[in-house]
Amino acid sequence: MWKKSVYVWSxxxxxxLVACSDDDTxxxxxxxxxxQEEPQEISMMFNLHVPEVPEPRLEELLxxxxxxxxxxxxxxxxxxxxxxxxAIATNNLPDVFLLKDVTLDQQxxxxxxxxxxxxxxxxxxxxxxxxxxxEILKNTMIDGKLYTLYAGRPLSRQGxxxxxxxxxxLGLNTPTNLDELYKMMRAFTEDxxxxxxxxxxxxxxxxxxxxxxxxxxxxxxxxxxxxxxxGQLLPQFMFPEYREAMDYFKSLFDNGYIxxxxxxxxxxxxQNMLKDxxxxxxxxxxxxxxxxxxxxxxxxxxxxxxxxNYIEGPDGEYRTRSIPGYGSMLIFPKSSVxxxxxLKGILSFFDFLMTPEGSNxxxxxxxxxxxxxxDGYAEVIPENQDQYNLEIRPYTPFEIGEPExxxxxxxxxxxxxxxxxxxxxxxxxxxxxxxxxxPLDSQTWADKSExxxxxxxxxxxxxxLGQIDSDGFDAAIDKWKDEGGEQVxxxxxxxWQEMQ
Numbered sequence: 001m002w003k004k005s006v007y008v009w010s011x012x013x014x015x016x017l018v019a020c021s022d023d024d025t026x027x028x029x030x031x032x033x034x035x036q037e038e039p040q041e042i043s044m045m046f047n048l049h050v051p052e053v054p055e056p057r058l059e060e061l062l063x064x065x066x067x068x069x070x071x072x073x074x075x076x077x078x079x080x081x082x083x084x085x086x087a088i089a090t091n092n093l094p095d096v097f098l099l100k101d102v103t104l105d106q107q108x109x110x111x112x113x114x115x116x117x118x119x120x121x122x123x124x125x126x127x128x129x130x131x132x133x134x135e136i137l138k139n140t141m142i143d144g145k146l147y148t149l150y151a152g153r154p155l156s157r158q159g160x161x162x163x164x165x166x167x168x169x170l171g172l173n174t175p176t177n178l179d180e181l182y183k184m185m186r187a188f189t190e191d192x193x194x195x196x197x198x199x200x201x202x203x204x205x206x207x208x209x210x211x212x213x214x215x216x217x218x219x220x221x222x223x224x225x226x227x228x229x230x231g232q233l234l235p236q237f238m239f240p241e242y243r244e245a246m247d248y249f250k251s252l253f254d255n256g257y258i259x260x261x262x263x264x265x266x267x268x269x270x271q272n273m274l275k276d277x278x279x280x281x282x283x284x285x286x287x288x289x290x291x292x293x294x295x296x297x298x299x300x301x302x303x304x305x306x307x308x309n310y311i312e313g314p315d316g317e318y319r320t321r322s323i324p325g326y327g328s329m330l331i332f333p334k335s336s337v338x339x340x341x342x343l344k345g346i347l348s349f350f351d352f353l354m355t356p357e358g359s360n361x362x363x364x365x366x367x368x369x370x371x372x373x374x375d376g377y378a379e380v381i382p383e384n385q386d387q388y389n390l391e392i393r394p395y396t397p398f399e400i401g402e403p404e405x406x407x408x409x410x411x412x413x414x415x416x417x418x419x420x421x422x423x424x425x426x427x428x429x430x431x432x433x434x435x436x437x438x439p440l441d442s443q444t445w446a447d448k449s450e451x452x453x454x455x456x457x458x459x460x461x462x463x464x465l466g467q468i469d470s471d472g473f474d475a476a477i478d479k480w481k482d483e484g485g486e487q488v489x490x491x492x493x494x495x496w497q498e499m500q
Contacts, residue, residue: 039063040345043071043094043336045087046397047080047328054394061361066349074394093333095346098397099148100328104140105446107331111142117332117343120146126347128354131405136325139438148329149350152402156320156428157421158215159309161289163280165302166193166201177312178219178248181281185257188280204252205279206262207270210457212283213249213464214321219313220245224321224435226492233436233492235485237456238477243470244314246463253464263461275299286421290413307417309424322432328397350400356407362399363408365392377412439499442491448484455480 053074063070073094075083084103087093088110099107110116123129123146133152140148160175167174167184170191175181185203187193193201206212214236218224221241226233236242252258259265259273271288273279275296282292286307296303310318330350337343352358364371364378370388371378380388403410413419445452459476462468468476481489 037067039067039069040342040349041069041071042096042346042349043073045073045075045084045094045097047077047098048074048394049077049397050389050394052390052394055391057391058362058365058395061366062349065358065361066352068345068349091335093336095336095342096330096332098328099331104148104329104331105442105449108142108441108446109443111147115334116147117334117337118145118147119149119332119343119347122344122347125344126351126354128351128406129347129400131354132401133325133405139324140326140329141439142441148331149400150326151328151330151397151399152325152405153323153327154425154428155322155325155432157285157287157425158283158320158428159286159307159421159424160311161274161282161284161286161292161305161307161417163188163193163274163277163304164306165304166280168304169193169195174306174308176310177316178216178314181311182248182251185252185281186255189255189257193280194277201277202259202273202279203257204259204281204283205265205270205273206258207265207267208263210460212262213245213460215283216249217242217245218319218321218433219311220248221313221315221317221319224433226435226437228436228496231493231497232489233496234489235456235480237460241313243473246460246473250464250466254466260465263465277303286424287418289421290415290418293415293417305417307421307424309428318431319433320428320431322434324435324438330400353398354401354406359399359401359403359406359408362395363392371409373409374412376409378409379412379414436496437492440492440495442488442495444484444487444491448488451483452480452485452488455483 059070059072062068071094080098081100081103084097087097088107107116120141123132129149132150136150136152137146140146140150160181162184166172166188170187170193172184172187173180175184188201188203192198204212217236222236222239222245225236227236227239228234229239249258253260259270259279262270271282271292274282275292276299277296282288286309289305289307293303293305296305309320312318332343332346337346353362360367360378364380365388367373369381370384370392371380373379400406410422411418413422455476459468459473462476463470463473477485
């Protein structure tokens with residue numbers, strides 16, 4: 001069971017000490033009174049995105065700095081949604097838990113029913129929370145009211161991580177458009193890029209969700225999830241550019257330039273294919289290049305990676321998908337946080353995490369123990385990397401805000417491709433394609449998003465694998481509409497038109 005959050009105040013009085021002298025001196029010490037708060041207990045549930053539950057070192061430091069007692073339940077990331085649904089169904093929620101976009105959609109009716117605290121009116125009482133970016137806060141609001149704290153993220157971290165040494169072996173330049181990228185993936189598959197004389201490499205490594213493909217769709221000119229057409233909002237798969245991207249991607253499957261088992265491949269296995277020399281291109285968060293390189297160089301000391309973002313579409317334009325400015329959110333259920341006083345105590349904890357001291361402690365650890373400051377940037381001490389991974393790294397789901405608002409150091413990286421990735425994040429800001437539905441709300445989507453998403457994910461992969469043709473894909477769209485998609489289109493379009 002979760003510990004109930006308790007906010008108990010206790011007072012104690014120091015005895016008055018009076019010292020008297022019979023001779024020529026006498027002194028009186030004035031009575032003094034101190035107030036000492038008992039630690040506030042805060043229960044939390046977060047997703048664990050590393051293999052092991054963290055060592056308690058950082059938890060203890062945070063408790064000491066904020067006079068709290070933290071009760072943290074760590075749930076493996078791939079089981080988080082299921083565990084959260086169970087906690088909601090059994091009314092066994094903690095004081096604070098993490099939400100992602102889909103789970104927020106599913107909780108909107110509960111929010112409107114008054115089951116969660118509206119925290120917007122309290123932010124002005126907390127000088128650091130009050131620095132959160134108002135534009136990003138707006139993207140998380142429900143009916144114009146704020147219920148969550150957001151974890152800030154660069155608007156687009158998407159790009160290529162690829163084997164630069166393979167490209168040099170084959171005389172290939174960094175690709176700048178879809179044709180050049182296709183030629184690279186073909187060559188990495190067919191032209192023996194590792195020079196071992198064996199047919200044992202592929203161009204692109206992919207995994208079970210459509211994230212990799214959706215980058216290709218955006219490069220082709222498709223919208224980011226939803227776009228406008230003839231005054232109506234429509235899902236990306238109803239645009240011709242999405243179909244063009246599907247044909248491009250199908251060709252990768254047909255020719256063996258991608259792992260054919262991608263629909264059932266995990267992220268770990270996907271990354272392992274780049275690390276162990278099976279594949280030459282990985283598309284995703286460019287900053288992942290550093291941990292992937294550390295593992296890859298242990299297998300092959302001669303491996304060379306690079307990162308790149310700019311891939312022009314058929315029209316000569318570069319585009320990249322934008323997120324709404326946050327990766328996840330924290331929310332506060334009234335079933336666990338029963339009083340305004342308790343809520344303010346919890347917000348005070350996160351207000352500390354919005355200070356430079358708190359945000360650096362949370363993200364980087366203890367200076368001189370986990371990281372050092374180099375030219376105004378933070379660098380994990382190389383020989384203490386394992387300690388950092390065990391004690392600090394798992395706590396990133398706690399983070400709120402971003403360096404611009406919480407004042408934490410950004411990273412210093414001697415590994416050049418990792419430093420380059422941060423530069424490309426900034427460069428991507430000039431080419432963003434936003435999801436037009438980010439500030440909108442659809443109750444049908446909240447209720448049926450999992451079913452609807454699965455219909456089109458299955459159909460897209462079936463098309464790649466040649467199990468259905470274009471008519472079969474059209475049939476999947478019709479099914480999507482019948483299962484509630486048509487209503488989602490109507491709900492999003494009506495709200496969007498009202499905002500124009």
